[in-house]
Amino acid sequence: MLLTQSCMIGIRAALAVSVQGKDDIEAYRPIRQIADALDVSFHFLTKILQVLTHAKIMESYKGPNGGVRLAKPPEELFLIDIVEAIDGTSVFSTCLLGLPGCGVETPCPVHDEWAKSKDQIERLFRETSLAKLSDDTCEKLLRF
């Protein structure tokens, strides 16, 4: 698996918040409600969203009518921001064979080929915004 379970849920939660925030971007969405929509554990999702809140990707508010919302407009939030906050950047920087210091000067036997795939994946995460994802999701009625 490329991403951890936590990270996959984090992305889906951010997407859910983004979709729900289309009409009112200021409103806070209760974590309980998001957990129901994604069909994941409320407590577990709470933990994940705490990380995104600390990373300034989301903002939270306690009490009645509280919840979480995006800290920035979805056009300025990219998948890589969420992945970095939860899983770190190692996915895009580590050698396929786990050799330390694998790079252009001291490549491993699969470095060149893997670099191409790695770059493509990294570009996918770096260029895909929550805005694009939520637009696609609404337009094509996709699940998340």
Place this chain on the structure above:
Amino acid sequence: MLLTQSCMIGIRAALAVSVQGKDDIEAYRPIRQIADALDVSFHFLTKILQVLTHAKIMESYKGPNGGVRLAKPPEELFLIDIVEAIDGTSVFSTCLLGLPGCGVETPCPVHDEWAKSKDQIERLFRETSLAKLSDDTCEKLLRF
């Protein structure tokens, strides 16, 4: 991380055996010797090579002058064989967001883009033989 630690070591070990077997493909290479070459734990490597032996990727022989060797010529062994034996195929078949049943009919919001990267990675594993890797390794004096 795309591959588990075990899988990365398994690939490196297979490559080491393939490189050492260039002069005498029949000979068995002691696990201890491979472990030293890769700088990994002997006992841990033993566990990993047992899996590859059970998967008919390698053959083993006990006693003095014993060890492991490739069960087939390196031209017929591909990275995907090792990955499937140790990690399974899930890497190439799972949805990026972990949604069950994600596919062409019921795609997740990132399905199409991820499918491209996934196909490229799978092709890399499916088309790269141990023979090619060990040739490259010897030719360019790469480490493993």
Place this chain on the structure above:
DNA sequence: AAGATTTAAGAGTCTGTTGTCAGAAATAGT
């Protein structure tokens, strides 16, 4: 002020991966 709602934080459990170790089984050489 009191009570209900909702996130925050920390402790704890469970599971799978990583890694270690000791003893058994097989083989070669003497």
Place this chain on the structure above:
DNA sequence: ACTATTTCTGACAACAGACTCTTAAATCTT
């Protein structure tokens, strides 16, 4: 036969990730 060498097997400890639960803190409503 005996000994040294080497893989095989199963048990186990250490760790990280996944997930649960309880209590605290903040906020709104009445």
